Amino acid sequence: MPDLGLEVLFKGKNMVRLLGGLWVALKISLLAVAISFPLGILLGALMTSKNPVVKGILRVYLEFVRIMPQLVLLFLIYFGSTKAFGWDLSGETAAVIVFVLWGTAEMSDLVRGALISIPIHQYESSEALGLSRAQTYLYIIIPQTVRRLVPLSINLITRMIKTTSLVLMIGVVEVLKVAQQIIEANRMASPNAAFGIYLTVFVLYFIACFPISMLSKHLERKWR
Amino acid sequence: MGEPLLTIKNVTKCFGETMVLEDIELEVRQGEVIVLVGPSGCGKSTLLRCINALEPIQGGEICLEGEAVDAKGKNLAALRQKIGMVFQSYELFPHLTVLENILLAPLKVQKRKKEEVRQEAMALLDRVGLSGKENSYPRQLSGGQKQRVAIVRALSMHPEILLFDEVTAALDPEMVREVLDVMLSLAAQGRTMIIVTHEMQFARAVADRILFLEKGKILEDTTPEEFFERPKTERVKQFLNMFAFHAVKSPKAAKEASGEI
Amino acid sequence: MYEKAAWLTVRIGLIGIFLSIILGFFCAAILYYKVPVLKRIVTAYIELSRNTPLLVQLFFIYYGLPKVGIKTDAATCGMIGLAFLGGSYMAEAFRSGLEAIDSIQTESALSLGMSKYQVMRYVVLPQAISISIPAFMANVIFLMKETSVFSAISLMDLMFTAKDLIGLYYKTTESLFLLVIFYLLILLPISILGSLLERRLRHAGFGS
Numbered sequence: 001m002p003d004l005g006l007e008v009l010f011k012g013k014n015m016v017r018l019l020g021g022l023w024v025a026l027k028i029s030l031l032a033v034a035i036s037f038p039l040g041i042l043l044g045a046l047m048t049s050k051n052p053v054v055k056g057i058l059r060v061y062l063e064f065v066r067i068m069p070q071l072v073l074l075f076l077i078y079f080g081s082t083k084a085f086g087w088d089l090s091g092e093t094a095a096v097i098v099f100v101l102w103g104t105a106e107m108s109d110l111v112r113g114a115l116i117s118i119p120i121h122q123y124e125s126s127e128a129l130g131l132s133r134a135q136t137y138l139y140i141i142i143p144q145t146v147r148r149l150v151p152l153s154i155n156l157i158t159r160m161i162k163t164t165s166l167v168l169m170i171g172v173v174e175v176l177k178v179a180q181q182i183i184e185a186n187r188m189a190s191p192n193a194a195f196g197i198y199l200t201v202f203v204l205y206f207i208a209c210f211p212i213s214m215l216s217k218h219l220e221r222k223w224r
Numbered sequence: 225m226g227e228p229l230l231t232i233k234n235v236t237k238c239f240g241e242t243m244v245l246e247d248i249e250l251e252v253r254q255g256e257v258i259v260l261v262g263p264s265g266c267g268k269s270t271l272l273r274c275i276n277a278l279e280p281i282q283g284g285e286i287c288l289e290g291e292a293v294d295a296k297g298k299n300l301a302a303l304r305q306k307i308g309m310v311f312q313s314y315e316l317f318p319h320l321t322v323l324e325n326i327l328l329a330p331l332k333v334q335k336r337k338k339e340e341v342r343q344e345a346m347a348l349l350d351r352v353g354l355s356g357k358e359n360s361y362p363r364q365l366s367g368g369q370k371q372r373v374a375i376v377r378a379l380s381m382h383p384e385i386l387l388f389d390e391v392t393a394a395l396d397p398e399m400v401r402e403v404l405d406v407m408l409s410l411a412a413q414g415r416t417m418i419i420v421t422h423e424m425q426f427a428r429a430v431a432d433r434i435l436f437l438e439k440g441k442i443l444e445d446t447t448p449e450e451f452f453e454r455p456k457t458e459r460v461k462q463f464l465n466m467f468a469f470h471a472v473k474s475p476k477a478a479k480e481a482s483g484e485i
Numbered sequence: 486m487y488e489k490a491a492w493l494t495v496r497i498g499l500i501g502i503f504l505s506i507i508l509g510f511f512c513a514a515i516l517y518y519k520v521p522v523l524k525r526i527v528t529a530y531i532e533l534s535r536n537t538p539l540l541v542q543l544f545f546i547y548y549g550l551p552k553v554g555i556k557t558d559a560a561t562c563g564m565i566g567l568a569f570l571g572g573s574y575m576a577e578a579f580r581s582g583l584e585a586i587d588s589i590q591t592e593s594a595l596s597l598g599m600s601k602y603q604v605m606r607y608v609v610l611p612q613a614i615s616i617s618i619p620a621f622m623a624n625v626i627f628l629m630k631e632t633s634v635f636s637a638i639s640l641m642d643l644m645f646t647a648k649d650l651i652g653l654y655y656k657t658t659e660s661l662f663l664l665v666i667f668y669l670l671i672l673l674p675i676s677i678l679g680s681l682l683e684r685r686l687r688h689a690g691f692g693s
Contacts, residue, residue, distance in 0.1 A: 067626075067672050068665065069633035071644055075651075076661055083657045162538040169637060169644075176544060183548075191552070198549035202541050209536035278592050305598035315593035319611050328607055329597035381597055 006196035014182050018197075021175030022204050025164035028092060028172075032099030033157055039100070040107020047112045058108070065105040071166050073098045078170040091172035099160060106156050114148040115141075147223045154216035158209045165205070175201055227290070228253050229416055230275070230385055235284035237267075237274055237440075244270050246440045248284070252385070255414045259427040259448075262437035263463065268420045271437070272387050275418070276307040289384065305333060308378030309387040312394055314370040316362040316377070322349070323358035326377045334381065341380065348376045352406050368399025375406055386410070388419040424467055428452055436460050490646040491667045497560055497640070498632040501567025502625055508568055509575025516576065517583045531573040540634045542566050547638045559640045567628055574624045582617030583609065615686055622679030629672055643667055 047058050065073065078094040081087045089097075118141060126136045168177045179201050183193045190196075230252040237245040244267045252258055260268040273279040275286055280295040287293065293303055316325050323345060330341040349355050352372040362370055371391055378386060388407065392400040404426050411417060411430045421427055427434060427448065434451040436444040436459075443457050455461050512527045534542070543566040546557060557565065586609050594604040636645035643664060650660040 067630075067676055068668060069630040071633040071636075072664055072668055075644070075647060075664065079651055079657050080661050083661075158536070162536075165538040165540040166634065168540070169634075169648075176541065179544075193552075195549040195552040198541070198545040202537055202545055205537045205541055206533060210532060213532075213536060276596055278595065301598050301600050304596055307596070309593070309596040311589065311593055313589060315589055317590070317594070317608050317612075319615065329594075329599060332603055332607065333598045333600075377597070 006200075007190065011186070017178050017182065018175055018200065018204065021173065021178035022208065024092070024172065024174045025161065025167070026208065028095050028099060028164050028167065028174075029157065029160040031096050032103050032160060035096075036100045036103025037107055037153065039104040041111050043104060043108035044111025044115070047108055048115055062105045062109060065102055066109075070098065070102060070163050071169060073102065074166060074170050091167060091170040094170060095164070095167040095172060099163075103156065103160060107153070110149060110152050110156070111145070114145045114152075117148060118144055150223075151216045151220040154212055154219070158212050158216075161209055161212075162205065175204060229256075229289060231285075231287045232271075232275070233285045233287075235271075235274065235281050235286060237270060237279065237281050237283075244440050245274070245281075248440075248442060250435070250442070250445075252416060252418065254384075254416055256416055256432045257411045257430055258418045259431040259434045260418065260420045260437060261422070261424075261427060261434060261463075266437040267440040268437050269389050272309070272389050272418065272420055275387060276304050276309055301333070305329075305381050306384040307387060308381060308383035308385070310371070310374050310378050310389065310391050312390045314362070314367070314374045316370055316373060318362050321359050321361055322354070322365070322373050325362070325373060326380050329377070330380050345376065345380055348379055349373075351409075352376060353402070366399060367395045368402040371395065371399075371403045372406055375403070375410075379410075385416040385418065388417065388421070390420050390422070392421065392423060424452075424464075436463065486646055486650075487643065487663050487667055490641055490643045491671065493560075493640070494632050494635070494642045495671060497563045497635065497642075498567065498629050501564040501632075502571060502628050504564060504568035505571025505575050505624075505628065508572030509577075509579055512572060512576035513579035513583060516580050527576070531576060534570050534573040539566055539570050539631045540637055542569060543634065543638050559635070559638050562638060563632070563635045563640055567631065570631065571624065571628045574627065575621070578617045578620035578624055579613070581620065582613035582615075585616050586612050618686060619679070619683045622675070622682060626672060626675050626679065629675060633668075 043058060046054060049055065068076075074094065077098050078089060078091065081089055081094070122140055122144070123136060126140050131139070164174060165176055168174055179197045183197055186193045228251040230250075232248055232250040235245055235248040236243065248271060250258075260271065262268050270279060274281050275293065277286075277293050277295040277297075277300055285292055288303055288306060291299065291303060293307075294300065297303070316322075317328070320328065323342070326345045326348075327338070327341055330336050331338060346355065346358065349358060352375065354369060354372055354376075357365065357369065357373075362373070365373065374391075391407075392403050395403065400423070404423065407417070407419070408426075408430055417430075419427075419430070428451075429448075431448050433445060434448055435442055436451070436457075438459060444451065444455065444460055446456070450456075451460070452464065455464060512531065515523045515527050543562060546566055547559065547562045550557070590608060590612070591604055594608045595601075599607070632642065633644050635642045636648065639645070647660045647664040651657050
């Protein structure tokens with residue numbers, strides 16, 4: 001049985017460091033989610049407005065952010081902001097900015113989609129019953145929108161967590177970077193550490209994302 | 225008279241714990257038109273689906289021309305060619321034109337010559353009043369037109385027996401008539417048909433025998449006359465009453481209300 | 486320099502996507518037909534590949550596997566990684582396409598005497614493919630975007646080139662600009678193609 005390099009995990013504080021790296025990734029995602037979700041909802045509601053200028057600008061922003069690979073966006077902000085504004089952003093800050101921009105764009109699209117998917121009969125029949133506009137939104141529209149949104153939002157969160165792995169490329173010390181450091185440090189002692197460590201990182205991400213996606217599926221089924 | 229075309233003996237069917245068909249016995253001869261009626265959920269559609277093995281049976285035997293219809297049988301596809309079925313939701317293939325819908329099975333399954341099948345299809349379409357629609361797609365047709373195409377599609381396989389599963393239940397009244405007329409002409413031609421329907425007047429006009437099912441059992445099996453004029457069971461009498469309405473707003477009642485009487 | 490890099494990205498991306506389509510097809514078929522043992526394996530595979538980032542998968546294949554004797558060069562690693570990740574997304578797209586076809590369509594085809602194979606070939610598959618196209622195109626775009634991580638395993642793709650130029654020559658603005666332009670060149674056509682296909686299908690409608 002070839003040496004899987006797993007014993008490195010138990011040396012010293014290696015496991016803790018790996019988990020710390022994962023925490024960095026989660027921190028970035030959660031922060032980004034906390035900011036971008038409300039912003040996204042706002043923008044999403046705005047997108048349904050009839051104003052062509054507003055719609056147009058939002059559209060361009062959305063499309064650009066969605067079509068560009070996230071890594072390109074990271075590069076743009078991290079390297080570009082120094083050039084353009086003379087800012088000295090840390091990798092983490094740049095990452096949060098990019099994720100907020102991305103999250104807001106995605107969220108606004110989800111919200112717009114959810115609002116549009118509510119058939120107009122819903123509005124009409126509640127008006128026919130005598131409900132005011134506000135009451136219609138409160139009791140009929142918003143509950144239904146939330147039901148459509150939640151599974152997709154959770155899916156977005158999972159995607160964000162996975163994408164945080166990219167921030168290693170702009171120097172943030174997250175789990176993959178920590179893994180690299182551990183492997184380097186143990187080059188002589190455990191030559192096969194690469195296998196074991198990367199396998200562990202693989203499993204860590206899985207453990208981070210799988211429960212969330214299971215939750216999403218469960219909610220989807222419950223609310224069908 | 226010869227052997228019956230279709231025999232159903234002691235057939236039972238269950239969905240899990242629930243028995244939906246209990247000890248069904250039926251013989252259908254060539255040229256007979258059988259109509260199945262009964263309240264919702266009594267098993268009439270299920271019985272139809274068992275005949276061409278879309279549903280497996282748990283007991284008894286269904287034989288077409290002496291050969292057993294078995295969901296796991298090797299000859300199933302061949303037997304199904306002899307049984308034509310028309311569904312309530314038409315089930316035309318949306319990605320094919322009307323003509324392609326009709327030609328698909330004769331060409332691929334029966335491996336007949338394209339020209340021969342095509343001519344026959346066009347003739348049938350003409351007979352049901354749909355010539356000119358052969359290159360349309362199902363989404364461009366009305367419900368009644370789609371159902372007529374579905375009937376032509378089933379006919380083009382030259383089946384021995386035709387099964388109709390509430391084929392007009394989803395249609396507007398005028399379209400119902402179009403389709404029923406086609407079925408009447410098929411019956412007049414001597415086709416063997418088993419029809420599940422709620423259209424009582426139609427049933428009376430088209431059937432050789434009417435079967436009443438309830439909770440998976442055949443309660444009555446009589447001629448149309450007997451069924452409508454002299455039903456034997458209370459249950460059937462109740463059922464037929466469902467189709468009779470007594471005026472709520474009769475002239476007498478109106479006069480009483482206004483105080484004239 | 487950028488053209489060569491772009492070409493590399495496109496080439497490896499397309500091969501990876503192509504492989505993922507094949508893999509996805511097989512997996513979708515296994516799930517649709519509920520093949521006993523394979524069904525579990527496929528489900529496990531899909532969950533594993535969807536809950537882990539491509540970068541981690543690449544690192545594992547490129548740096549980890551050689552330690553147990555499986556060596557791959559960067560390009561192959563990229564293709565395998567893309568195929569592994571993409572396969573599960575494609576499987577989902579195809580599977581939901583297949584399941585969107587009402588079973589009663591299958592029944593009406595069977596009633597005409599068609600064999601199971603004929604039903605799949607002439608009735609179910611054509612419809613399922615049409616229905617899967619939006620999800621399919623979305624996956625293609627997604628996978629193409631994911632190719633940007635190949636630079637992490639030293640593949641001389643667009644990101645690598647950009648990083649190089651910024652690092653070595655400080656031509657930040659120029660390299661960033663070119664980076665954006667090239668990715669737009671690759672991704673916009675696919676995106677527009679996808680929208681066109683989707684619009685055409687919506688008009689075609691699918692009422693029975």
